[in-house]
Amino acid sequence: MDYEKIFSQNKQDKIKGRYITLEHIEPLLQKLNTNNQLQLIGKSVLEQPIYSYQIGNGKTKILLWSQMHGNESTTTKALIDFLNFLNSKSETANQLLEFFTFYSIPMLNPDGAKLYTRENANKVDLNRDSQNLTQPESNILRKIYEEFKPDFCYNLHDQRTIFGVSDTGKPATVSFLSPSYNEERAINEDRIKAINIIVRMNEVLQQYIPGQVGRFDDSFNINCIGDTFQSLGTPTILFEAGHFQGDYEREETRKFIFFALLSGFIAIYENVIVDNEIIDYINIPQNNPNxxxxxxxxxxxxxxxxxxxxxxxxxxxxxxxxxxxxxxxxxxxxxxxxxxxxxxxxxxxxxxxxxxxxxxxxxxxxxxxxxxxxxxxxxxxxxx
Structure with missing residues (x-):
């Protein structure tokens, strides 16, 4: 599959760089709203709208959310590109829409995005609020999770430029994690499902950024949303968009996140997921802040x-x-x-x-x- 060509055909050129706010993506989502796919699902602390975009009618349900941290915008760009692809009417897009139902929240923290901060307007890290649920944004995500009942969760983030791939001297351009569901970091059936998809995505990315895919630390923290959803029995994948050489605007990394999203869903659709690929997952070098x-x-x-x-x-x-x-x-x-x-x-x-x-x-x-x-x-x- 020509991932480069598919990306170039579906890249949304009206958003670029690091500063991506609701003002940037709202008109793009409205343009994609051809059949009431776009819904207002709540409001932020500062009363900014939080939208969902749902598309597809398949049995396998995917929940994706981006910009939980307001200054982490790379995956938002890639998610908009992916929504463009799903609306492209290509054969592959149509196949995925018949197999999956995609429920995305492209910007969970619009206040933090506007302020370019990790936290929301109350200075709360939403990724540490999955248990106490003190913030409106946290409650929106949890409500959607309980109502939609996803088969897989995609937790989309950025990571700082300090991370490399082990001690190789290469930057961790993309990193993944199948979060732990308990203190022992045990691996159960749900973690394995996420692990197997990560292995497939890594295989594709190695063709484009060899040696630049890392594995995020799996220390358990029940206050983190990925750990919570994994503990509730939903296979969850953490994406961390990192640094590519010279790409401080993260336009190259954006492309590789798109590759990962598309390749992972194609692997599930084509049923090429092997039952247990823990060794291949463990062999992905761990992130190192070096x-x-x-x-x-x-x-x-x-x-x-x-x-x-x-x-x-x-x-x-x-x-x-x-x-x-x-x-x-x-x-x-x-x-x-x-x-x-x-x-x-x-x-x-x-x-x-x-x-x-x-x-x-x-x-x-x-x-x-x-x-x-x-x-x-x-x-x-x-x-x-």
């Missing part, structure tokens, strides 16, 4: 009246200014970086560090400095 956005090695600095050679790292801080996301780099670690990698790495070759302040890197300072007389670093990058 990346920084910038790593500078072999930098000469003056320290206590002596010259030493050291390393330091900088990380982007994402800041919302006038409805645009700006990536501002700050120094976050100085010293031993032997077990760390940088999405951008620079070997100073023992050139002298200098800046406009103390001529020594300090934590939390802006990553603007010089290496030697000719190399200027501005916001983390070499100024050309």
């Amino acid at each position: 990346f920084f956005d910038f790593v500078y090695r072999n930098v000469r600095i003056n320290y206590d009246s002596s010259e030493i050679i050291t390393n330091f790292a900088a990380q982007y801080k994402e800041e919302l200014i006038d409805n645009k996301i700006f990536f501002n780099a700050f120094v976050v670690k100085i010293g031993d970086l032997e077990d760390n990698f940088g999405h951008f790495e620079y070997d100073a070759k023992e050139q002298m560090y200098s800046d406009s302040n103390k001529n020594i890197p300090n934590l939390n300072q802006k990553a603007d400095f010089y290496l030697g007389k000719n190399v200027e670093i501005v916001n983390g990058l070499v100024k050309l």
Whole structure:
């Protein structure tokens, strides 16, 4: 199957980048609302509408939700692309619509999306509210879950650029998890169903991003929605959209999430899921928080009246200014970086560090400095 071609045919070009709000997706959902598929299912803390989009009439029921965390928008873009595909009237789309019923909530946390925050307007992490259900958004999702009674749950998230695939030096562009349902992290029939789908999706993704698929930590936390739904007997898959080389807007990662969604559903439809693929799942390397956005090695600095050679790292801080996301780099670690990698790495070759302040890197300072007389670093990058 030509996943690249299918994606390019169904990509929604009117949304891109990291800042995706209800204002961006609402008109797109309205355009797809050709047969009352779009429904208002509740409102957020700030009284913003929360929509569902249901399509298909098959027996196998899929519940998907995105932007539970407002600043995690990559899977929202991919989900809109996938809804475009389901409306494409292609042979494959029609087959899936006959086999599945898809119930999606493209933006569970519109307030957090507008503010570009992980939490909702009450500063509550909705992914830690699955038991107490203190927030309107949490209650909406739980109500839909109980009424729809899905056969599978798809919990769609982003993860930070700090995650790599084990110690390979490759970024974790896409990561998956079949969440635990108890403290022992036991594997039962429901976890196995999710595991088998993850294995199929990983097989496809390895053709496009070899070595860049990770497995998320499965520590049990009943307050997390995936763990809760898994414990209630519904096979649940966590998606984490991560970093692809140079892709801070996550337009490439968006594509790979689309590939994963489509390939997983095709595998279920074609019944190519093998009963027990735990070993293949365990062999997906685990995520490792061993990346920084910038790593500078072999930098000469003056320290206590002596010259030493050291390393330091900088990380982007994402800041919302006038409805645009700006990536501002700050120094976050100085010293031993032997077990760390940088999405951008620079070997100073023992050139002298200098800046406009103390001529020594300090934590939390802006990553603007010089290496030697000719190399200027501005916001983390070499100024050309």
